[in-house]
Amino acid sequence: MERNDKCYQTYVQILKEELIPAMGCTEPIAIAYAAAAARELLGACRIK
Numbered sequence: 001m002e003r004n005d006k007c008y009q010t011y012v013q014i015l016k017e018e019l020i021p022a023m024g025c026t027e028p029i030a031i032a033y034a035a036a037a038a039r040e041l042l043g044a045c046r047i048k
Contacts, residue, residue: 002008
């Protein structure tokens, strides 16, 4: 498929529209998941 092909251009445009809103949101979710997994594995610790 050539870059100036209409199908290619449409595909790229769809990717640009769909991927931009999702960029940057995975890091906080990954940190929260890691913290939850660590708490489950280690148990809840209370500091007195």
